[in-house]
């Protein structure tokens with residue numbers, strides 16, 4: 110399966126999701142299986158994974174998972190739809206301090222590589238009203254500032270507010286990625302105006318012909334790839350499906366087989382399909398070189414200390430892809 114020099118980092122994996130414990134809609138369908146999922150990912154050419162934290166509790170769990178393997182890392186932060194937890198904790202400042210000390214602990218362990226996911230999600234205001242989302246999105250710049258980490262950003266249907274909060278806080282964060290990008294060409298161009306911002310592309314970014322057109326306009330040196338698994342898989346009905354080359358045999362969750370993927374559950378090996386669709390829609394023939402460019406972008410932002418050791422060789426061969 111793995112080809113010669115294909116090398117990928119999946120920057121968004123929700124390993125804390127119950128589906129990776131075998132639980133779907135509250136029902137146990139199979140055993141917890143992160144080790145089997147990881148084996149498939151490493152075989153596919155993935156060599157690092159960033160596990161997403163979306164609340165204080167989830168960030169603790171993400172860090173615990175990241176500590177189980179040298180190739181796993183994580184984020185610490187609160188997702189826009191979960192920002193009510195600051196106030197529900199009884200002490201927003203205490204909650205913030207708990208996030209800060211978790212982030213510091215994770216940095217010391219070499220595991221926490223970003224603050225997030227944080228941002229704005231106006232598609233799901235029923236979970237958290239926009240005023241609270243904005244307030245605690247801003248608050249999390251304080252975290253990024255304190256630990257000097259890049260930001261792992263989430264934006265849905267909130268481009269204007271998101272953009273103006275970024276502008277107001279632009280000196281408070283060193284870099285960031287707007288992950289799971291599904292916005293318009295206009296949204297994309299606004300983000301690209303920040304020279305320290307990258308755009309994360311996954312299956313949700315590649316659903317329609319219009320999506321592909323937007324992705325075509327993201328320069329490869331400003332892009333990262335991800336799965337956002339267990340969500341955002343590339344489906345047969347999606348526009349980019351014809352560019353997909355790599356497939357895995359899959360079984361329904363009720364007929365679980367550890368050597369197969371689970372139908373309907375995305376997992377990090379599929380980041381390879383994201384790479385293939387990006388290459389296809391941009392007309393890039395050399396997938397290996399594209400993977401090297403994206404790998405280098407990701408290292409530069411999230412793994413700068415390792416850049417010399419892991420990415421020097423990639424710089425030489427991987428910088429001309431477009």
Ligand SMILES: [Zn+2]
Pocket residue numbers: 226262263288289
């Ligand atoms: Zn997200």
